[in-house]
Amino acid sequence: MLIIDRFEGKFAVIEDGDSHFEIERSLLPDNACEGDVLVKNNEHYEIDKKAAEERRKKIIDLQKNLWS
Numbered sequence: 899m900l901i902i903d904r905f906e907g908k909f910a911v912i913e914d915g916d917s918h919f920e921i922e923r924s925l926l927p928d929n930a931c932e933g934d935v936l937v938k939n940n941e942h943y944e945i946d947k948k949a950a951e952e953r954r955k956k957i958i959d960l961q962k963n964l965w966s
Contacts, residue, residue, distance in 0.1 A: 899914075899915070900912050900913070900914055900935065900936040901913045901914075901934070901935055901936070901953075902931065902932050902933060902934045902936065903918060903932065904932055905923065905932065906920070908922060908923050909921065909922060910923050910930070912936065921943070925941065925942050925943055926942075927943070927944065927945055929945070930943075930945060933950065933953070934946075934950050935949040935953060
């Protein structure tokens, strides 16, 4: 699973399991944001909206469980 960890200038830092790598922001959709799940499509990347939403819900549930 490829996840946008953060943006640094014209690069996006991508998390791939235990490793990180950088790609140019220009290879991402304009609406890409931190935490989005990506799918590589040839030389460009697309946002997997369903996977990103499921991941966000899991994180919110984990946070709720920590504080309750």
